[in-house]
Amino acid sequence: MLDQIATVADDLTEPHMHSESITGWDRNRHRKTRRWTTVQPGLLAQLHQSVIPVWSTPDDFGASSVPASRPPLAVEALSRHDEIAMAVLRWCTSMGLETRVSVESNVRALVGATPKLDEETAAALLDEMRQWRRWCLVLTGWEQLYCPAGVPCPIVGCGMRNSLRINLTNATALCRACGSTWTKDAEDDAGAIGVLADYIKQRTDRTAA
Structure with missing residues (x-):
């Protein structure tokens, strides 16, 4: 369990290499494919960066920079980042840890203190950290964010319409109202993205009919 906590913490806080193939035309009008490698920040930093517009970098084919397709202010991303930061502070306080300047530093402090936790408390921390990671994964993909209009959240006790956010x-996926998440590797069917997709399809088909 300690290894799992450390792995999730690394996803949240540590930079990583990302590579993708980019095809385009050079200045001599020759079609070329090149491998573009970048260093991506941790998910918490990405979530914070998604709050304001960013500009893409020039490519290797001479194209000029263009604005990324993000909203002027991603209020949901800001709200979730603040919610995670407060939850991390709560954990630090409950474990008697000295709080630090950044949320990333506080997450790392939690990892360092986890060997002192009993199994039940460590499991609760791991569950919450996984929730933070899922929130980040959903809300850092604004270019491919789908919001099914009029579809209520399927969670009993929520049912809020227009609250679902799906990162294609x-x-x-995330419900902005109740905080529930859905992923490809969910441990139960209720949290599986495929189950949510079927639900949304049924609701939209019913509306269209």
Whole structure:
């Protein structure tokens, strides 16, 4: 369990290499494919960066920079980042840890203190950290974010309409009202992205009919 906590913490806080193939035309009008490798920040930093517009970098084929397709202010991303930061502070306080400047530093402090936790408390921390990671995964893909109009959240006790946010890039979803998440590797059917997709299809088909 300690290894799992450390792995999730790394996803949230540590930079990683990302590579993708980019095809385009060079200045001599020759079609070329090149491998573009970048260093991506941790998910918490990505979530914070998604709050404001960013500009894409120039490519290797001479194209000029263009604005990324993000909203002027991603209020949901800001709200979730603040919610995660407060939850991390709560954990630090409950474990008697000295709080630090950044949320990333506080997450790392939690990892360092986890060997002192009993199994039940460590499991609760792991569950909450996985929730933070799922929120980040959903809300850092604004270019491919789908919001099914008029579809209520399927969670009993929620049912809020227009609250579902689906990241089509990495097949994750979030209800902005109750915080429930859906992923490809969910441990139960209720949290599976495929189950949510079927539900949305049934609701939209019913509306269209």
